[in-house]
Each structure stands twice: as C-alpha cells, then as structure tokens.
Amino acid sequence: MQSISAIVEAGLRALWRSPAAKFPAHGEVHPWEIWLERAEADRFLERAVALGIRFEGDRLQFPEDVVVVGHGTHDQIADAVRSFGTVKALAAPSVLSDYFEGIPPEEQAAWAQAMEGLVQPPHSVNPRFITLLDSGIGLNHPLIQPFLDPVDRHAAEPGWGLNDVHGHGTQLAGLSLYGDLLPVIQSNVPVHIGHRLESAKIIPDAGQNPHxxxxxxxxxxxxxxEANAERGRTFSMASTTDEDTPHDGAPTSWSSEIDQLTAGVSGNQHRQRLFVISAGNTDQNRFQGADYLSICDDPDHEIESPAQAWNSICVGAYTEKVRIPADLPGQAVALPGDLAPSSRTASWSSHWPIKPDVVMEGGNWVQDRLPPPMKHSALSLLTTDHQYPLRSLTTTADTSAATALAAKAITELWEDYPHLWPETIRAIFVSSARWTRQMKSHLPANPSKGDFTRLFQRYGYGVPDEARARRSAANALSLIVQDTINPYRPSTTAGAEPIHNQMKFFQLPWPKEVLRQLGATEVTLRVTLSTFIEPNPSEAARGSKFRYASHNLRFKLNRANENQAQFQARINKLADDPDAEPVADNDGWIFGRNRRDVGSLHIDEFRGPASDLARRNLLAVHPVAGWWKSKSIKDVGQKTARFVLVVELDAGAVEADLYTEIEAAIANLNIAQIAV
Incomplete structure (x- = not known):
C-alpha cells in the first residue's frame, strides 16, 4: 500500500510542468510557481495563507491564468490543491544565473544531465560549423560533446595543447550552441541544434602572443x-587588443589581415569567409561615479583592434538584464534595452566604417553606494564550464558573450539559406537590426541626420531581429541580388590611371498603380549594399578610405521623374568626386551620405509618400575610387568584385496587397549593365 507522502508526491507531479529533475525534494519548504484560474486567484491566495503558504508580492496575469510564487512544503501545497481546486499547474520558479553558479557540483551535474536527454544533435549530412578562435574548447562536457568531434580541435601553433585551460572558449562554446542557458535549462522541451563546433586555438595556455x-x-x-575539411563556417573571435589604441578607426595589421581573410585573398584556400568579432570590453575600474555611457563613449574606450576591420561583423553588447537578487544591495547600472556597461564604442564619427555593426545581450553590472560598479553572476549569461565534471555550469558576459550569440544567430540563418554568400548573410543579418526604444530615447524629438551619430557609435544598427532576417531572405517584399561588377578598366590615354568601367541598374518591381493609389501613405524603403574589399594597409592608405579599399561601391535611387539616362548622367558626374553630392539629394534618406557611404556595408532608409516611391524605381550600384583604380595594375580590367543588394519595402498594413504583384514582377526583373 502506498504511503501518504507517495500519494501526495504523485498528485503534485501530475500538475508539474517543469523538468522532472527540478521537482522539489520532500520535507522542506520550497518555492513553487503556481498557475491559477484567473477568476479564483484572489480567493485561493486568501485561503492558502491560512495553510502556512507564504506568497511573494509579484504576480503575472494572462487571459485565463494568474501565476504566483508560493513557498511551502509538499503537504501544504497538496492540501491547497485538494481543498480549493483552482490550481491548474505547478512549476519551478524561474531563477537567476547566480542560482546555478552557486549550487553544489552534484546538483549542477544533475541539471546538465537532465538537459542532455533533451538535446537533439544535427540531422543534416552537411551541417554548418561555428569555428571558435579562442582558448580551445573542453571536449568532455555532456552538453558540448555531441557537437564537437575530437578531430575538429586545432591550434594556431602545432606545439600547443588542444584543451581549454582558461575556460573562455568553453564558455563561448555553450553560448554558441544554446544561447543563454538560463531559460533553456529551466524548460522541459527538446532542444534542436542544427550546427556543430570547431575549435581553432589562438590563445596559448601560458603567456601571450607577440603583438x-x-x-x-x-x-x-x-x-x-580549413585543412581538415571543406565546410560552411562562421568564424567567431572574441579576442581583441587595446595595444593598438587609439587607432580612431584606421586599419591595423591585424584588422587588415581579417579583411584579407574575409575577402579570400589570404589563407591557403582562397574563399570568402564570414568573421564575427567582439568590440572589446571597458575597464571596470574607470567607472568612478560618472554616467556610465559617457565613460563608454570616451575615446580611451574605443573599439579594440581588429574589430574595426571593414568586412567583419563587429559585435558590441547591450542588455535586457536588470533583475537582481532581493538580498543584493544596489541597482543595475544600465536600463533595459541600453548599452551594456562593458561595451566599447566607436570614437570616430566619419571616414571609417560604422562599428559596432550590431549589439547582442552582454549582461549588466550592479552599482552599490560606492564606485566602481561590480559584475554579478545574476546579471550574466549561464553557460558551460570547462572544469566538468568538477563544475558543469558557470556564467559569463560582456562583448565575448554577445559575439557568441551573434555567431549562433548568423549560423542558424545560414542553415536555412545555405546558398547565400557570406556577404549576403552579413547584409541580411545586420540590416535586420533596429535600435530599441531605450536607445532611441537618446535622440531629440525631431532628429537630424547628425543626431544619429552617437547611436551608430554605441549600438551600430541596433539589435538584430532573427525573424526579420528570415523574412528578408524568404519574402517577396525583399529583393536580394547577388551579382558581380567590373569596377575599373585601363584608360585609353597613355600613362593615365584606370577609369571607372561600369555601373548596374536595377528596375525595382514596384506595382506603380497600387503605390499611386496609396497617395500620401508613408512607406519605408531600406537598402543594403554589401561587398568584401581587398585591403591595402600601406601608410598612405591609412589616411584614405579610397586608398585602403580595393574598390568602393555606392548605391543611388533615382529622383522622381528622373529617367535612366538622366540618372546615369548624374551618377557619372559624381563618380570621380563622390563627396561632392549635394545635400539635397539625401532628402528622404534617414541616415544620409555621411553615415551610409563608409566601409564595405552600406545601409540607409528612405521614407516618403507611396506615390513618390512609385516614380523612384531605379536603383544603381556604381564604383567610386579604390586602390585597384589608383594603382597601375596590369589586369585592372579583369578585376571583378562581388556585391549583394538587399532591398526591403515596408508598406505597413497594406503589405499583403503588394506581395502578389511584387512577386510576379521579380520574375521579370530587369538588370541593366551600363558602361560608365
């Protein structure tokens, strides 16, 4: 015959919706997340208090449910369930990362083992890989082992060991697979992961690399x-240096090598590569009571090398983590949706590329009465520990964590669209980013183009939206073109430098009649142009964006009532002096020429009446100066540059009316190649 305690536990387990491993032990007071019928919630709380159950003040209200946290024993909770009959479900209350970091090793292992049974490795025969350029990855962790083969661990130097002595690489490996483990490990659902890991060790176990x-x-x-196998890879690197600062955005030897690797002109295999690099972290001890944003904005905390590389995706950190334990004095430093205190920013306002490109979650700090603020595990991200089985879980934060999250999101996008180029994935991912409401709160009421400078320097284009990125890749309201251009050709004048060769025109597939009928309804056109440049980091080139890059491309949208011949003539006048473009031509563009025409990734938004856009349906991609043109190279006419154009139309609630017509028009898209 079953004991009463066994019957009680069976009844509670029948209502339990969290992982079985999280079910509270018998005989002690535990916190319980209690789901109640909304209409009966207040009555339940009044009665349950009489049974000795203590409730926290907060509650969540949903259309049919109210969720509260009650502290009680098995018997007390079971008595309330039997007596009042309004409990719909029980669960483990969500906890902060510091809970998991603080529990004993055997409990950590139990949590990891419970999650291990829910993990489903890639089913694809040819999965994509995240290649971590870091301190190595621990191989024996049960949450990493299914995704990392022993033969996929490498080192920059043959004599280096392959294990992770420092722990940094293993922490980022966990984030690259699962993201922040905190919500994942507390759920009880299968975890589907489509990619795998590689380790390329660049940090020695002892000492440092010569600069x-x-x-x-x-x-x-x-x-x-790359000697091991031909694979689709996202290279993720959270190792940077402050020894090159201040560089003010100018190239260094390290950033130039990154540009060479991404462009495919360096390395044993000549292929384009996608690199994700952290922005670098601030010095915590510098925060002595001043506003943290002013310290992050200080030139002494500029983005570290090589994250200013033109072709890579530089990742800064923002945060949504503001909840701290009740017994911890102080408050979170950053407001939700703003820059993480650890994140470095760009000190340059023009000339060199916009960096960071995007920001991802990087945790927060706690400020007590006296500075400096301190890092705390409760405001960090939960991940895998390299000391397994001594420790299974740990916390990490800052731009390293943000970079691992970006690598995960990018690779998952690439898994869905494996035919896209690295330049294309970069364009779609970065273009999907938007500033949060808190970020935009730093703008004046009616911002001018110059007012956006500080936002770009701190947040790049903002927080990527993975759902929007997928819509861009799949939706007919987004036009994606992967193409090539021959930017320059030899001059017919003896001894003269090469000249511009061709431009490409794209007739945008707008349903003109529908747009005209919409009249003054505001529509948004977002244009992204992405190319990988080959760098020339000579001393003379360091001071000129036109001499560092092999080629520079620009996009232009025709004016209303400007036909292709007139449009082409206007571009030809600007080809040799692109900065001479009149300011009036930027009307309708939100960011403007100064922020758009830098680096090798250009993004801008045009907003205006739908009837106006109906007459602006020609988009041109054309070259301006680059070192391929300024240097007398024999094969200049054979130099081909790949580029990607992503055009997104946002017509608000009327998108559905445009979708079918645009989809049909794309099938007959006219791409014209014109000699300059």
Missing part, C-alpha cells in the same frame, strides 16, 4: 581548420 604576430596567429588557425 606583431596576432594577424599571423589567426591566419595559421584558419589554415589549420
């Missing part, structure tokens, strides 16, 4: 990985 060899270390690591 002048940093580019060579990464090159050696890339060669070691």
């Amino acid at each position: 002048h060899l940093l580019g060579a270390v990464v090159l050696n690591a890339v060669n070691a990985v």
